[in-house]
Amino acid sequence: MKELRCVGVGKVWPSARGLAVEALRDVTLELADGEFVAIVGPSGCGKSTLLELIAGLEPVSSGHVVADGVPVRGASAERCMLFQEHSLFPWLAVEDNVAFGLAVQGVPRAERRARAREVLQRVHLAPFARHFPHQLSGGMKQRVAIARALVIDPDLLLMDEPFAALDFQTRILMQRFLLEVWEGFGKTILFVTHQIDEAILLADRIYVMSAGPGRIIDHVKIGLPRPRSYTSPEFNEYRVRLTSELEREVLRAYAREEVA
């Protein structure tokens, strides 16, 4: 994939009583090949909805999602999505989870096992190939989920707060791990998070979203060399800027709710 573009994307969810809920309005963004881009925003700002539209899991209500000049219609293994948790198939051993995408392509068992093992080796999970998901820690489960995406070699990894359910120490390890994967496999990553620090640590660029309906209110390029440190003064400048912006947004949304 050379590029992915969202042009004026909007999403309206129908609701039970016939009142429509506008989740996204006029979202325009673009991703170039090999980029690491993050989206930050408060809970309920439609970040996850945006990822599902890009993945092709849900149709857009207005605008276009275009991958390499072709409008996205339906899900595909080109754009693989990773969720926060509970996305491993609990009845499959680790290597069979990793091989799932190959199995649905009709790759013969021996070959898909071999390819799954190879990726597991590269993400340091080879000793756990025959374990079941319930035997793994939260961080290991997410590494398996990442390996499962890598094995089918997608153009784009869509990550929906993948580390939000992990404790702080594990999250730090997983962030380093993800950067290794990004560099080692040369993937394009779109990473959604509500944690500003995580976005600054990982991404080349950050889109900031506001809630109700979700819109993009800012676009920040992170000009820091990697590896980055949470504690450097430059890091802190970005943190202050993004935090004050989000704080303003959250308070504005809250005030609006109070009125309504």
Added chain:
Amino acid sequence: MRPGVTPGPLPVTAPDASTPMARPSWIAPLLAALAPWAAVVLVWELAARHGWISVALFPPPTAFVGYLVEEKFSFGLGRDAMSVHWSIIASFLRVLAGLALGFVAALTAGILISMSRAASLLTLPLVRGLAPIAPIAWIPLGIVLFGLGNPTAVFIVFVGVFFVLTIATVSAVSAVDPRLIKTAKTLGASPRHIWLRVIFPAIIPQVFTMLRLNFFGAWMGVLAAEMVGLRNGLGALIIMGREMFNANLILVGMALIGASGYAVDSLLVFVQRRVLWWRPDAQP
């Protein structure tokens, strides 16, 4: 390997060898299971010995087990004679055949119904109206339709579990975690793959648990059918005892029904554990 990405320790640990006097883990549960039975038998025997209950009407275990051995595990005369092991096998096969047919048919029907909204709107009211009819209530209709024979017994078990399990399948399908389905889609799975490789394995444990819970109802249905019409099986053994005013035979029948039912239930628990091997919280 870089230090930051060493795999974390496994939460599962090997059974600890630190306790030196480690006993096999099955001894305590076995003793716990046998103790209350021993107490019941003891009180029963004492009551019979002291004449608190009539031995002729309510014989204690030593009496009816002795009777069973004395009769060489076979009861009745001539054409009506039936051996104990054939009675057990007959009842067993009827129940297992009905359960297996009901399970497969209900999974198929439940999945087909779940595939279309129109199908579920049209068929679910029917299924929900038929599900509450107890297996026993189907006996007269079964006899009319299939006569006095094995098909009737299998039919009773089948209808006893089919409708309930169809409802269970439909509800299990709708309860499958949508994230699993979305994940499968973005890994390139087609709708057929999602049904076969995601939804089907995801619902099996829940539907099988319902099968086990409904086994007792089906078992009772078969016994009742054997009492009222079919001339063999464990239920027929009890009726023969009643007709011959033979209290020993009645109690032999009851004891065997309890023991065989327990055995089938244990078999289902065993299968359930195999089916649910990936569930750490699978309860018997």
